[in-house]
Amino acid sequence: MQLHRFHGGLKLADETDASTAEPVLVMGVPAKLTVPLGQHIGEATEACVQVGDHVTKGQRIGQSKGYIAAHVHAPTSGKVADIDLYPVPHPSGLNAPCVVIEPDGRDEWGDARMEPWLDWDTRDLRALRQRLRAGGIVGLGGAAFPTAVKLNPRAGQRIHTLIVNGAECEPYISADDMLLRTAPEAVFEGIRITARLLGVERVLFAVEDNMPEAMRALTETLPTELRDLIELVSVPSIYPTGGERQLIKVLTGQEVPSGGLPADLGMVCHNPGTFKAICDTVIQGRPLLSRIVTVTGPGVKHPRNVEALLGTPFADVIEAAGGYAEGVDRLVMGGPMMGFAVHDDSIPVIKATNCLLATRPQDTPSPGPVMPCIRCAECAAVCPAQLLPQQLYWQAKAKDFDAIQDYGLFDCIECGCCAYVCPSNIPLVQYYRYAKNEIWAREKERQKSDIARERYEFRQERIEREEREKAERLAKKKAAVKNKENDGDKQAAIQAALERAQKKKAARAEGSEKNSEKGTGSETNGEETSTTNDTRDGDDR
Ligand code: SF4
Numbered sequence: 005m006q007l008h009r010f011h012g013g014l015k016l017a018d019e020t021d022a023s024t025a026e027p028v029l030v031m032g033v034p035a036k037l038t039v040p041l042g043q044h045i046g047e048a049t050e051a052c053v054q055v056g057d058h059v060t061k062g063q064r065i066g067q068s069k070g071y072i073a074a075h076v077h078a079p080t081s082g083k084v085a086d087i088d089l090y091p092v093p094h095p096s097g098l099n100a101p102c103v104v105i106e107p108d109g110r111d112e113w114g115d116a117r118m119e120p121w122l123d124w125d126t127r128d129l130r131a132l133r134q135r136l137r138a139g140g141i142v143g144l145g146g147a148a149f150p151t152a153v154k155l156n157p158r159a160g161q162r163i164h165t166l167i168v169n170g171a172e173c174e175p176y177i178s179a180d181d182m183l184l185r186t187a188p189e190a191v192f193e194g195i196r197i198t199a200r201l202l203g204v205e206r207v208l209f210a211v212e213d214n215m216p217e218a219m220r221a222l223t224e225t226l227p228t229e230l231r232d233l234i235e236l237v238s239v240p241s242i243y244p245t246g247g248e249r250q251l252i253k254v255l256t257g258q259e260v261p262s263g264g265l266p267a268d269l270g271m272v273c274h275n276p277g278t279f280k281a282i283c284d285t286v287i288q289g290r291p292l293l294s295r296i297v298t299v300t301g302p303g304v305k306h307p308r309n310v311e312a313l314l315g316t317p318f319a320d321v322i323e324a325a326g327g328y329a330e331g332v333d334r335l336v337m338g339g340p341m342m343g344f345a346v347h348d349d350s351i352p353v354i355k356a357t358n359c360l361l362a363t364r365p366q367d368t369p370s371p372g373p374v375m376p377c378i379r380c381a382e383c384a385a386v387c388p389a390q391l392l393p394q395q396l397y398w399q400a401k402a403k404d405f406d407a408i409q410d411y412g413l414f415d416c417i418e419c420g421c422c423a424y425v426c427p428s429n430i431p432l433v434q435y436y437r438y439a440k441n442e443i444w445a446r447e448k449e450r451q452k453s454d455i456a457r458e459r460y461e462f463r464q465e466r467i468e469r470e471e472r473e474k475a476e477r478l479a480k481k482k483a484a485v486k487n488k489e490n491d492g493d494k495q496a497a498i499q500a501a502l503e504r505a506q507k508k509k510a511a512r513a514e515g516s517e518k519n520s521e522k523g524t525g526s527e528t529n530g531e532e533t534s535t536t537n538d539t540r541d542g543d544d545r
């Protein structure tokens with residue numbers, strides 16, 4: 005297969021020998037698990053258990069409400085000891101809502117366990133997607149994007165190529181390497197499920213050329229019936245080949261458009277750990293409860309990979325790798341290029357924790373003082389996103405957040421290549437993170453004020469409508485009263501006319517009686533009477 009090159013990048017020393025020397029250690033259940041409710045990119049997840057509840061292994065403890073979200077499950081059975089804000093692994097260092105579980109030591113599955121689906125290939129696609137959603141699976145390469153969303157393309161969007169991102173490009177991380185060496189069958193099953201869900205025509209399985217053991221395991225276990233579908237591809241270990249856009253460029257020569265997604269090119273990209281999680285959830289009915297973490301760096305005594313339950317304190321994970329070496333001063337979650345330092349090792353393993361890197365002062369010598377930019381353009385030469393990092397830096401410094409977006413800030417993958425080569429030691433990525441956070445915060449503020457304005461307008465509209473309706477009701481009522489009064493006048497007029505008629509009738513009757521009593525000139529009187537009566541009748545009419 006013909007490979008392509010992406011712009012820039014760096015050749016970094018491979019530091020995975022130490023952590024791949026030992027098999028993956030499956031850690032036991034710790035004394036306490038602190039499970040963050042938000043472990044993914046997307047909308048918030050809310051606790052669906054209460055303090056004091058007994059939970060079983062795999063029971064849902066965090067319920068996601070939105071579409072771009074993922075449920076959270078109890079990694080073991082035990083009691084919910086607390087639900088509160090606790091320190092979590094995040095660059096902000098802020099606390100976040102967590103469910104604290106005191107394990108009961110029985111590690112029991114309860115009634116909530118999903119039944120195994122050995123017959124998954126006969127299930128309908130909607131049910132399969134729902135199961136992935138129920139399993140709380142997110143991308144395990146570090147981005148933690150909810151997987152079920154990625155496997156549900158927009159209407160009319162055809163996905164023809166599935167890419168397996170086994171290009172673990174950071175120098176110290178070997179979690180995917182060890183997974184591929186030890187569980188290639190499960191990864192292939194996950195690929196098979198995903199390929200069916202997306203209806204893809206081909207699968208490009210990329211493995212970096214510094215992972216020969218993994219490649220061997222994959223070659224040996226690739227099922228015969230999948231050989232026409234899956235192509236194993238060895239890619240050069242140039243940092244950051246594991247970036248989604250960079251890998252697509254290497255494998256296909258195509259560029260994901262700025263602001264676009266691989267799906268726009270008919271491609272979807274997943275990490276091997278995600279395929280294993282898909283297999284576990286669909287075939288075994290096991291939600292995402294644990295992950296492989298590389299524990300490494302000169303700051304740990306016996307670097308290795310461990311499989312840790314989500315919620316396990318970092319300190320326990322370090323202990324599983326022999327504990328800290330003498331003089332450790334820095335603990336990073338992630339690799340040395342894209343990771344971030346944490347200041348508390350009681351914080352828990354989350355779905356995105358692929359590596360814990362401990363170092364001593366002598367391992368990461370101070371970069372020296374920050375100096376002015378000399379416009380050497382070294383940063384632009386290595387930028388895999390083909391940006392102008394120095395321009396982004398100037399705009400971030402000037403807080404010109406409109407201009408910085410025009411320079412493609414959101415295409416920056418924060419790979420750190422620019423800062424790595426900068427001779428002026430400018431912490432460029434920190435400026436980009438700052439600018440992104442500011443823009444997001446302003447966007448949130450704008451959304452908040454939009455919502456407030458909409459609410460105000462809605463309230464005003466409601467008040468006006470109610471007043472209008474009230475006025476209409478009042479007018480109707482007045483009209484009804486007036487009609488009633490008019491009706492009353494008419495009745496009175498009719499009554500008066502009737503009374504007048506009766507009086508006249510009575511008067512005529514009285515007149516006739518008097519004439520009879522007199523008994524005089526009946527004919528003449530009769531004529532006169534008749535004439536008189538005619539005239540009066542005419543009046544009444
Ligand atoms: S590498 Fe550093 S000094 Fe050189 S142009 Fe970029 S920001 Fe400026």
Ligand code: SF4
Pocket residue numbers: 383386387388389390391392393396415416417418419420421422423432433436
């Ligand atoms: S951190 Fe951003 S700007 Fe710097 S090299 Fe990487 S992608 Fe380019």
